[in-house]
Amino acid sequence: MKGSLVDIENEYFNSQGTPWPIRGGPEVSKRLDATHFNVDTKAHIVIDTQVCNGCQSRPCLWACPAELFIAKADGGILFNYENCFECGTCYVVCEGGAINWNYPSGGYGVIFYLG
Amino acid sequence: MTTPSSYDVVVVGAGPAGSAAALAAKRCGASVLLIERGPFPGSKNVYGGVVYPRILGEIIPKWKESVPVERWITRRSTMIMSENSSLTVAVDSEKWNKETPNGITTLRSNFDRWLAQNAVAGGVDLVCSTLATGLICQNGSDKPSTANRVIGVRTDRRDGDVLAKVVILADGVNSLLAKSAGMYPNFAIDHLTLGVKEVLYLGRERIEERFCLEGDDGCDLEIMGCTDDIAGGGFLYTNQDTVSLGVVLSIGDLATHHTRPEMLIDRLKSHPSLAGLLKGGTLKEYSAHMIPEVVIGNWPQLSLPGVLVAGDAAGSCLASGLWLEGVNMAIGSGIAAGRFAANAAKDLESTKWSGYDQSIKESFVGKNHRRFQRAPELVMSDSLQRIYPKLANNIASSIFTVTDPIAKKGVLQTVRSIMADSDISATKLALDALKIWRAFR
Ligand SMILES: Cc1cc2nc3c(=O)[nH]c(=O)nc-3n(C[C@H](O)[C@H](O)[C@H](O)COP(=O)(O)OP(=O)(O)OC[C@H]3O[C@@H](n4cnc5c(N)ncnc54)[C@H](O)[C@@H]3O)c2cc1C
Ligand code: SF4
Ligand code: SF4
Numbered sequence: 124m125k126g127s128l129v130d131i132e133n134e135y136f137n138s139q140g141t142p143w144p145i146r147g148g149p150e151v152s153k154r155l156d157a158t159h160f161n162v163d164t165k166a167h168i169v170i171d172t173q174v175c176n177g178c179q180s181r182p183c184l185w186a187c188p189a190e191l192f193i194a195k196a197d198g199g200i201l202f203n204y205e206n207c208f209e210c211g212t213c214y215v216v217c218e219g220g221a222i223n224w225n226y227p228s229g230g231y232g233v234i235f236y237l238g
Numbered sequence: 239m240t241t242p243s244s245y246d247v248v249v250v251g252a253g254p255a256g257s258a259a260a261l262a263a264k265r266c267g268a269s270v271l272l273i274e275r276g277p278f279p280g281s282k283n284v285y286g287g288v289v290y291p292r293i294l295g296e297i298i299p300k301w302k303e304s305v306p307v308e309r310w311i312t313r314r315s316t317m318i319m320s321e322n323s324s325l326t327v328a329v330d331s332e333k334w335n336k337e338t339p340n341g342i343t344t345l346r347s348n349f350d351r352w353l354a355q356n357a358v359a360g361g362v363d364l365v366c367s368t369l370a371t372g373l374i375c376q377n378g379s380d381k382p383s384t385a386n387r388v389i390g391v392r393t394d395r396r397d398g399d400v401l402a403k404v405v406i407l408a409d410g411v412n413s414l415l416a417k418s419a420g421m422y423p424n425f426a427i428d429h430l431t432l433g434v435k436e437v438l439y440l441g442r443e444r445i446e447e448r449f450c451l452e453g454d455d456g457c458d459l460e461i462m463g464c465t466d467d468i469a470g471g472g473f474l475y476t477n478q479d480t481v482s483l484g485v486v487l488s489i490g491d492l493a494t495h496h497t498r499p500e501m502l503i504d505r506l507k508s509h510p511s512l513a514g515l516l517k518g519g520t521l522k523e524y525s526a527h528m529i530p531e532v533v534i535g536n537w538p539q540l541s542l543p544g545v546l547v548a549g550d551a552a553g554s555c556l557a558s559g560l561w562l563e564g565v566n567m568a569i570g571s572g573i574a575a576g577r578f579a580a581n582a583a584k585d586l587e588s589t590k591w592s593g594y595d596q597s598i599k600e601s602f603v604g605k606n607h608r609r610f611q612r613a614p615e616l617v618m619s620d621s622l623q624r625i626y627p628k629l630a631n632n633i634a635s636s637i638f639t640v641t642d643p644i645a646k647k648g649v650l651q652t653v654r655s656i657m658a659d660s661d662i663s664a665t666k667l668a669l670d671a672l673k674i675w676r677a678f679r
Contacts, residue, residue, distance in 0.1 A: 182493030188526035230367030238346030
């Protein structure tokens with residue numbers, strides 16, 4: 124054991140608790156360029172847009188890590204399955220039961236070459 | 239129609255649980271088929287980045303010689319972040335070297351593939367690019383019960399039915415098959431968190447310089463108090479020439495607080511304590527995956543006649559704040575499932591299936607879960623997410639701030655005055671200390 128180390132860093136000793144400045148990163152769609160998808164011709168996730176039209180809280184807009192749910196100007200929801208991580212967050216977070224969720228066919232969908 | 243092929247044991251999912259189960263069953267003399275929906279094992283799988291590999295010795299005695307390692311973890315650290323400072327505790331241990339490793343960083347595409355290759359070398363049949371779509375039961379339905387044994391699985395291949403004496407579901411956190419079989423009645427949103435991760439290229443040299451590492455040594459960093467209003471945490475692990483950086487988040491909180499996952503990644507990357515370490519990093523992969531944080535009382539039913547559940551599908555991942563151990567737990571539960579299945583296949587009629595549930599509960603997987611069952615809720619509580627990280631940082635930075643020409647207050651007085659400024663009463667502190675003690679003792 125080389126010994127344990129306790130380290131304290133304080134960049135803003137004088138700044139009375141103001142949060143650190145956040146540098147925004149690229150849009151999600153740009154980040155997805157770094158991930159591979161072998162897109163299936165058939166959508167593995169289908170949403171019932173009727174249900175979405177009556178959904179007030181719309182948690183999918185916030186929780187889907189690939190940002191695949193988009194609010195349309197007319198109040199509806201637009202969904203595109205192509206760049207999906209197959210994580211399952213959307214069906215877990217959707218309270219209205221609008222999402223028919225499945226995996227893509229064998230061999231299709233996201234491919235994580237690192238993971 | 240061709241007659242379906244038939245095996246003693248069919249395993250769904252070639253993640254750590256599935257490959258371990260397949261190899262363990264094969265070692266016990268069973269014929270084994272391993273089915274994976276991705277084009278290669280690991281292609282669908284995402285995690286933070288550290289495998290605690292000791293358990294591998296149970297099925298691959300010489301694992302150290304061939305396991306794909308990015309770095310051997312010789313420093314484990316926890317950073318408590320607040321809005322304007324951070325406090326890090328790091329443990330360096332020379333004992334955690336190549337000869338007696340504690341943790342390794344490895345990428346799942348390499349690790350899962352390696353483990354599955356070992357299963358194949360041991361005699362397991364592996365088919366990839368194949369989705370298991372349902373169970374086949376004795377009475378022809380897809381709903382097993384105590385009176386209706388599972389006898390195979392359906393897949394999305396043409397003539398894709400496969401018969402099995404025992405099916406092992408090692409299909410991960412979503413486990414659609416266990417759910418559709420009705421084995422997961424208590425499945426709920428608060429048993430899950432979402433992990434989002436970036437792999438950033440820095441190059442070997444920069445990593446070694448910035449993280450003070452030599453050769454193949456590596457370090458891990460767990461981060462508390464870094465996810466703003468969202469309950470969760472962060473991590474930063476060193477690979478050979480990349481780092482894995484990510485956040486683990488309460489799914490419900492994202493919508494409540496109108497926050498998206500990548501905002502929290504950007505926020506974390508901007509923190510002064512990390513920004514310098516990550517400067518100039520280029521994105522190699524962006525990914526996301528859910529984590530089961532299921533306490534033992536909410537585990538799914540682990541067995542029904544002819545079917546066993548293992549790994550994340552069974553809730554085996556141990557997520558307790560101090561530890562995020564999923565791969566080793568998955569391998570442990572997979573080994574138990576594989577051995578049980580191989581024995582059951584020899585004598586289906588007299589098998590007591592609940593013996594499997596028992597064996598999991600008595601293994602290190604079950605014991606760890608029982609011991610730390612209070613931890614997940616506590617770690618996600620407001621006290622540990624916000625109140626104490628801030629308090630700890632305030633106290634630490636006050637103690638280390640030189641106040642000349644005013645004389646130092648001394649540690650006790652500093653702590654007292656910071657406590658008085660916060661709204662934490664001595665009673666709450668004592669109660670929380672007791673809770674923390676009970677959750678982690
Ligand atoms: C962000 C994040 C960070 C983590 N960090 C760590 C860490 O640092 N260390 C650690 O030890 N653990 C960590 N974990 C947990 C760990 O990843 C899991 O516990 C572990 O992968 C579980 O292994 P498994 O084999 O049960 O499931 P998985 O690894 O999910 O494997 C399931 C397999 O089944 C396949 N599959 C699913 N359904 C089907 C089907 N119907 N037909 C065919 N195949 C199917 C999938 O493609 C997959 O290959 C982390 C998890 C996340 C999400
Ligand atoms: S949460 Fe469900 S119902 Fe609401 S908008 Fe999203 S998908 Fe539609
Ligand atoms: S599975 Fe995940 S990535 Fe795909 S749409 Fe749902 S939330 Fe988004």
